[in-house]
Amino acid sequence: MFTFVALKIRYMAKDKDDIIEDVTGGEYKYGFVTNIETETIGKGLSEDVVRLISKKKEEPEWMLEFRLKAYRHWLTLEVPTWAYLDMPEIDYQDVIYYAAPKQTEDKEWDDVDPELKDTFNKLGIPLEEQMALSGIAVDAVMDSVSVKTTFKETLAEKGIIFCSFSEAVIHHPDLVQKYLGKVVSYRDNFYAALNSAVFSDGSFCYIPKGVRCPMELSTYFRINAAETGQFERTLIVAEDDSYVSYLEGCTAPQRDENQLHAAIVEIIAMDNAEVKYSTVQNWYPGNKEGKGGIFNFVTKRGLCEGVNSRITWTQVETGSAITWKYPSTILKGDGSSSEFYSVAVTNNHQQADTGSKMIHIGNNTKSTIVSKGISAGKSRNSYRGLVKVAKDCKGARNFSQCDSLLLGDECGAHTFPYLDVQNPSAMVEHEATTSKIGEDQLFYCNQRGISTEDAIGLIVNGYAKEVINKMPMEFAVEAQKLLQISLEGSVG
């Protein structure tokens, strides 16, 4: 069909122009709102709201039961306060839990609301071009409802299922029922319970035995209507000997009110399967005074169920007013392995409490954590990690490295590493560094004709190189762009 190399070159060339445009632009580029009629349920959460959501999505009984169980459990829980974060109190009754653009499911692509299409174009994902050129199947989620899933047919030939979560509930109920909540139970935490009750939509991906997914799978998110929480739910299942690389990229418009984003991502990898999950996140971070911005409270977890299975998490997080997430892996299968590579940037008044948990249960399991934090402005950036080795787990290996880079003298970087090792055969290493960009380094660059903004970009990208190199190329380019833009105005 399309040669993969040619596609990548074309994609790269397009991005180069984007880079120049974006870097000289500076301001949060995606700050606009689409005036599409959205159908919203009134504010507040109750059992009736949960039933209404389920009814609107035409869900089967078992799905409604799942939601109700989660909702009832949520009512018994209290907001967790152990994170190193300054959080305003959220009134959960002051949130709208469902907003879908008026859209009938059976429309042809040509009939799709032109304003909707325009929104996607502004966000830089012209679906037509993506379909024709990039070979990346895109599942675009717009305010809780998937608008379009492309390449379904191509993937279907290989038996790969890649569709919206809502569709999966209706068309692949057995698969969803089998795996939903097995990695992140609704009992796991406050936000997991909330998500399980009111999740709007997300992606479902299933790779059958022995199949190697030939293209990067990608999802694109957007929060639009005011006071709508985004509650995505993603489930990825990779059967024996399969492979998939999944990209998640998000933007959100400029709003004054804080917006809640409590998502769940579950990944299951069977024998010898490999799942790569990459994220570039630049949700609206709030303005320079710290007003507004997204609250990003996410539970992401992978289960290496099978022998020699492998799950890799790669993330570049530059947005959100508050980021609270720990992509984690349970290493159950013998010989399974997991890697976590992260660059988290905080500027102005942003806060992040993020890291990873690696739970070693099976024998000879391996994990790697490389976390690069960059703090600027008055922000607060914390790494929190857990490496746990179970009593009967033999031959576990872990290497963790958490580095902090401070720009200026009003920001903070903190580390909370937890090592819980119950078996004497385990080898667990932890390294940490803290560094600053010195005025003398910036002046050296200036004296060679490089502006301070560009110098910071060079130095920060050099610092984050190890993580960025792990990302699929298209994402790596956007990530580098993002790093530079998110640190503008942080000279000091």
Place this chain on the structure above:
Amino acid sequence: MLVIKDLHAKIGDKEILKGINLEVKPGEVHAIMGPNGAGKSTLSSVLAGREVFDVTKGEVTFEGKNLLELPAEDRAREGIFMSFQYPVEIPGVSTVNFLKTAVNEHRKYKGIDPLSAGDFLKLMREKQALVQMDAKLMNRSVNEGFSGGEKKKNEIFQMAMLEPKLSILDETDSGLDIDALRIVSNGVNVLKTPETSTIVITHYQRLLDYIVPDVVHVLYDGRIVKTAGKELVAELEEKGYDWIKKEIEGK
């Protein structure tokens, strides 16, 4: 090319430059010597545009432009290059990438198209040969783990790549052994043209044996107190700076 009139500069509350007057014409090599604390490094930092110093009085004109109005990166793009006494390390940024960015910034400023990767590599190899720079250092991070001599050679290599109009060599000889000194000096000499100028800041005669100055100045207590031809160097080496100090106090 460079005209400095009555330049005063301070850092914090301390005044360091107390009225510098200097004129450098195209093709000239000026040496600035003087005891520690005289203000030699301050002068080079102020010319390069380091913001930690405040200019309180005076004018500096470079190629007819008011230099003091320009930020450091523009001064560099106008054609001023400073070889640092203590070149700083920049981990994570490869020398190749760093120089490519610098070279293309200079070109952009002048309205020329940036160099393609291929052309840039060709330029690099050419200049490496010219100043005897070890190619193996190119893929390492800027100055990271470089020996003193390698750092200074890297400064001259960068000078070769950026082709400045005015080079300011701030104590380039400090930390160099005899062989490194010869190689570095050779690099500087090879790059000299009748249109370009050099200011060499140093304590010692030896460097000036290799990079021969047209004019020699002595900087003392924030002012240029003596200007003469290259014979002054030998006289200073013989008599030290006390002789100058006495001469001034005597006046």
